[in-house]
Amino acid sequence: MKRRDFLQTGSGLVVSFSLLGTSSMTGAQGTAAAAKSMVKDEVDAWLGIGADGRVTVYSGKVDLGTGTRTALAQLVAEELDVDFGQIDMVMGDTLLTIDQGQTAGSLTISNGGITLRRAAACARQALLASAALRLSVAATELNTAHGEVSTRDGARKISYAALVEGKPLNIKLDPKVALKNPAAHTVVGQSIPRVDIPAKVTGQFPYIHDFKLPGMLHARVVRPPGLGATLVSVDESSVSAIAGGVRVVRKQDFLAVVCQSEWAAVKAARTLQAQWITAETMPEQARLYEYWRGFPSSRPATPWPRWARPPNG
Amino acid sequence: MEFKLNVNGKVSQTEADSDTPLLYVLRDNLGLQGPKYGCGLGQCGACTVLINGEAVRSCVTPVGSVKSSNVVTLEGLGTPEQPHPVQQAFIDEQAVQCGYCINGMVMTSVVLLRKTPRPSEAQIRQALANNLCRCGTHTRIVKAVQRAAEPRPTALSGG
Numbered sequence: 001m002k003r004r005d006f007l008q009t010g011s012g013l014v015v016s017f018s019l020l021g022t023s024s025m026t027g028a029q030g031t032a033a034a035a036k037s038m039v040k041d042e043v044d045a046w047l048g049i050g051a052d053g054r055v056t057v058y059s060g061k062v063d064l065g066t067g068t069r070t071a072l073a074q075l076v077a078e079e080l081d082v083d084f085g086q087i088d089m090v091m092g093d094t095l096l097t098i099d100q101g102q103t104a105g106s107l108t109i110s111n112g113g114i115t116l117r118r119a120a121a122c123a124r125q126a127l128l129a130s131a132a133l134r135l136s137v138a139a140t141e142l143n144t145a146h147g148e149v150s151t152r153d154g155a156r157k158i159s160y161a162a163l164v165e166g167k168p169l170n171i172k173l174d175p176k177v178a179l180k181n182p183a184a185h186t187v188v189g190q191s192i193p194r195v196d197i198p199a200k201v202t203g204q205f206p207y208i209h210d211f212k213l214p215g216m217l218h219a220r221v222v223r224p225p226g227l228g229a230t231l232v233s234v235d236e237s238s239v240s241a242i243a244g245g246v247r248v249v250r251k252q253d254f255l256a257v258v259c260q261s262e263w264a265a266v267k268a269a270r271t272l273q274a275q276w277i278t279a280e281t282m283p284e285q286a287r288l289y290e291y292w293r294g295f296p297s298s299r300p301a302t303p304w305p306r307w308a309r310p311p312n313g
Numbered sequence: 314m315e316f317k318l319n320v321n322g323k324v325s326q327t328e329a330d331s332d333t334p335l336l337y338v339l340r341d342n343l344g345l346q347g348p349k350y351g352c353g354l355g356q357c358g359a360c361t362v363l364i365n366g367e368a369v370r371s372c373v374t375p376v377g378s379v380k381s382s383n384v385v386t387l388e389g390l391g392t393p394e395q396p397h398p399v400q401q402a403f404i405d406e407q408a409v410q411c412g413y414c415i416n417g418m419v420m421t422s423v424v425l426l427r428k429t430p431r432p433s434e435a436q437i438r439q440a441l442a443n444n445l446c447r448c449g450t451h452t453r454i455v456k457a458v459q460r461a462a463e464p465r466p467t468a469l470s471g472g
Contacts, residue, residue, distance in 0.1 A: 029383060057408040065409070065411030065412060066343065066410070115337075135350055144334075153372055193404070193407060194407060194409070195409060196412070197403070197404050197409045197412070198393035198404055199393055199410030200388075201396065201400045201403045201409060201412070201415055201419060202396060203345075203346055203347025203348075203386065203387035203416065204346075204388070204392070204393055205347065205412060207346070207349070207413065210340075210346040211466075212344075218341075243330065261329070261333075261337070261341065262337050262341050263329070263330060263333040263334065263337045264330075268351075290315065
């Protein structure tokens with residue numbers, strides 16, 4: 001799969017690059033990434049306008065099925081005045097996107113989204129200023145819509161693509177840039193169908209489990225019988241009958257098998273004979289509350305509220 | 314062992330131990346990614362494929378038992394450009410969150426609608442009761458199946 005195809009399928013898989021890191025597949029992107037800003041107070045870190053007019057948006061957040069790939073694109077389309085369909089999202093690509101922390105806590109839109117809105121608003125202002133120069137008209141006399149700047153009367157217009165000419169915008173991200181009045185929103189607030197769903201219902205959407213690398217092997221961890229168990233010995237001959245090049249990997253008390261095929265790894269992990277000494281690390285069930293109350297965190301300065309008190313506590 | 318499998322309308326030749334679950338062969342050997350590994354125990358439905366028209370859990374179906382059966386995966390139903398009516402109904406109802414279970418939901422619904430073209434809501438819920446969705450998309454999934462069950466112009470004109 002080519003990188004671009006991968007992006008266009010609407011995937012938000014975070015680890016693609018760390019997995020593909022040294023493979024030849026990253027060659028072209030490596031060059032692109034070197035050219036792309038990774039400085040978070042530069043607009044170019046967050047979006048780029050291509051020579052074809054398409055807008056590439058870079059978000060450090062990922063879409064795990066909550067629709068943020070669609071929603072973030074809406075935010076940018078709104079502030080930049082481009083059509084929703086003109087936006088390509090790059091999400092969670094560690095080589096191309098700013099680290100925006102974890103994707104959790106409903107923060108992708110509220111935190112990740114505001115940055116993109118500001119970046120788009122800054123870009124739009126810069127495009128207005130650039131068009132004002134080109135058209136010899138005051139920026140206040142110009143409108144933006146559908147990826148174009150036009151004079152109020154619509155007589156003269158110039159596309160974003162023509163203004164940018166495929167180059168970086170080279171402008172700072174102003175955190176105080178004026179954003180559109182929500183009353184004027186035409187894209188935000190619309191229920192746009194999620195861009196990832198057609199690929200998901202037809203088996204085309206790549207999940208992390210779908211990655212295949214040249215020469216990839218399959219491993220399974222062999223779990224100990226209890227927490228903190230010590231591995232005493234491993235009988236490697238117990239899996240010698242399993243075809244598929246079983247290799248036993250042992251690092252202190254960690255045990256795993258590596259095989260040519262996934263099924264061989266599953267079978268080997270189930271079959272492998274290992275001797276463990278289990279540690280008595282778990283608290284006695286009958287005295288569980290007492291055990292918990294022994295922790296410092298269970299001795300707050302203020303008394304427990306009634307609803308949080310353990311039974312008979 | 315070498316197997317000749319009839320998958321999505323074409324014969325594919327592949328090498329596997331005969332006890333290998335069909336799911337691994339489809340995913341790892343044939344490069345199909347519609348069927349998903351969920352529980353590996355036939356309990357969640359993420360791995361569902363059609364074998365001779367029946368919804369089967371491919372994670373507990375040894376490849377050696379498949380023989381010349383007709384296997385259809387999610388990819389075999391339709392594409393993003395030309396989705397199967399059930400796939401289209403799932404798109405129309407936006408009945409997907411993370412989408413990991415959706416393979417099983419779609420495949421099971423296809424069989425339900427073939428056998429029961431106009432199912433009641435209770436019948437839909439019953440048919441999908443053993444397909445687990447952790448995102449909680451269930452109500453939209455039920456609506457999608459209901460939508461797919463509605464008479465369509467093509468179905469009417471096609472008699």
